[in-house]
Amino acid sequence: MADTVLEIAEAETVTEVVRLHAINTPDTAAFTFEDQEITFAELDAGSNRAAQGLMSLGVQRGDRIAYLGKNHPLYFEILIGAAKIGAVMTPVNWRLAAPEVAYILDNCGAQVAFVGAGFAEMMEKARPDAPRLSHVIGLEATGETATDYCEWRDSFPADNPGVHLGAGDDLLQLYTSGTTGRPKGAVMTHGSILSSRDSTGRDGGLRPWQEPVEGDVTLLAMPCFHISGTGTGIGTMVAGTNAIVLPEYDPTQALDLIENYNISKIFLVPAAIQIMLNHPRVAEVDFSRLKFITYGASPIPLELMKAAMERFGCGFVQMYGMTETSGTIVALDPEDHRPEGSPKMRSVGTPLQGVEIKIIDDDGNTVAANTVGEIATRSSKNMSRYWNNPDATASTIDPEGWLRTGDAGYLDEDGYLYIHDRVKDMIISGGENIYPAEVENAVYSHPKVADVAVIGVPDEKWGEAVKACVVVKDGEEVTEPEIIAHCREHIAGYKCPKSIDFIEALPRNPSGKVLRRELRAPYWEGKERAVN
Structure with missing residues (x-):
């Protein structure tokens, strides 16, 4: 196990991570969906076939493909398949209106789009305004689309395409809401995504709640069009553990899966925690296997945290980050969560390994402790750029690599970060x-x-x-x-x-x-x- 962990830590790409697990633990489940398991061997072979299929459609290194649908293990298979030829996955928020979907498809220039069940009609509405989109493939055999993904994929050989990739290659493009009304495509690389998983000590090592543990089972409940969803799936792939995939957050299903699969880790937003706590069945569920609930996107009221700690009986970790930082950069550890409350619980915690945080004034100068200013961060987790938007990139990331978050906050004398307001009107x-x-x-x-x-x-x-x-x-x-x-x-x-x-x-x-x-x-x- 130790040698495998070291190999994974040294992998430069997510595709290499999957290949190593397929060699070392081929029969281990990577994803489970509606009681169907996909092992690492199957994930590796399926993604090879998807890569071959994408090449047959003319997709090349640097091209973008799109996915419109709810969470599904095949989304990750397609993501890995695209990555194996240097192409980039762009998941589209399925809650958007057709004009918004069309804008993203056109902006990323996707030639191929994969559609989950129930979204073929939305894709057809958006397609006329995305002229470069030439192929639409349905994820499931529903009769809604002309091409069925599994039939299409299985018509190609499971040969690795053999494209050389490195940490600097683009992997994922997620669209964020825009200050001008148009979303921007934040481009994440293999390196920026994997930098959160460094357990070798090069950047200070992982915190205990981050450590991969053999046999862990994670509930993937947040949407994959957010970094919280895709990041969770990639994180479990890196850890070599099983992710139970929920199409979308539903408290009844979530409670059933926690019980039936002995879930040990979950990421939820505070609103989802509250909805679960209010569910009539929550008192009947055994949460003893649950180790950690990580949460983020907004602060959590102390009374809600008290109720959650009492009911779930596990460790809680608050996460702060953004799409542009490939996810979490600051975290409040379980030991800082106290039922009686504490000043530190008003913070979002301290920077993760390898992450620098500073607070700056309007002129970009660093301010003193306990002084409110804009939060800026520098690390290998930062996105590489905004897609085809050099002006927005330059206004967000300076020449020294500092990324302005748009959040106002301060650092205390112990290095804990506090969110005070937003610089941007978000x-x-x-x-x-x-x-x-x-x-x-x-x-x-x-x-x-x-x-x-x-x-x-x-x-x-x-x-x-x-x-x-x-x-x-x-x-x-x-x-x-x-x-x-x-x-x-x-x-x-x-x-x-x-x-x-x-x-x-x-x-x-x-x-x-x-x-x-x-x-x-x-x-x-x-x-x-x-x-x-």
Whole structure:
């Protein structure tokens, strides 16, 4: 086992990780889905066939392919297959509206898209606006698409394509919400993804909750169009352990799987933890095998944490990171989680191995401890760039490799990081990032709207909720339901306003910029931080 762990730690690519496990532990389950196991040997062979199939369709090194569908082990097989020829997986958020899906397909230039069950119609709606998309392959034999993935894959040999890859090669492209209303494709390399898994001590070694443990079983419940979902799947592949794949988060299914598969690790957003705690069956489930629940995307209220610690009886780890950092860069360890609460529990923890964090002012100068500024980070975990967007890349990553996160916070004397606010006008609702500009564009396209500003307000269940402050055109009348229904035609449901304030005029500064903080202030009064 020790030799295998060392081999994996020295692997430069995720494809090499899969190949090594297929050699050393071929019969070990890599993924389980609806009681069907995919072993590492099957994953390696299947991804070789997928690679051969992609080459037959003209996909080359550096090309992007797309996936539109819920979580499925075959998504990871296709990701690895694409990687074996140097192509890059771009999973598309299945909750998006057709125009948003089309934008991502067109922006990444995908020639081939794989579609999960139930999403063929969405793909057909988006396809006319993605002219380079020439092949659509259905993941399951549903009759919705002309080509069935398993039949297509099995028509090719299981020969490794033999393409030489390195740590610097692109692996994954995830789209993040954009300040201008258009999402950006964050490009992650094999090296940036694998750098979180270094257990050799080169970067200080792993923390105990990060260590791969033979026999661990992880519940993959978060969506693979986020780094939390794909990162979890890649993490279990690196560890050589089994991931039980849930198509989407459902508390009833999650509780059943925890019980039936002796789940030992889960990543959840706080809203998902709350939903599970409120489930009527939660008191009947045996959680004794559960070792760690990792959580992130938004802070967790102390009372919710107390209830979770009491019910689940496992270690909790808060994670802070972003798509642009290939996931977690800062973590609050289990020993810092105390039922009675502590000042450290207001933090998101300390930087992981190899991660540098500093707090900077508007001019980029480092500020003193306990002084609020923008959080900047530098490590091998940082993305390589935004896809075909050098200006956005340059404004985010400086020549010395420091990435500006857009979050405002401070470091205390012990190196713990505290999130105070957001520099960018981003809303996080139920773990989903939403930029006001995206919502404003949708609201403003309503013919009766004269002006609009979108803000995030506290929400007990989802952390934050989207609120639109709308100025109606003179002589016109429009209702809240009408505007929300209009938005649903253009953007994903989770981005649409949950409430609307109709106001006479938006507050602006002398240069015309909307004063969002003035709009937000009444809703955040009494809160110790301006994020929830």
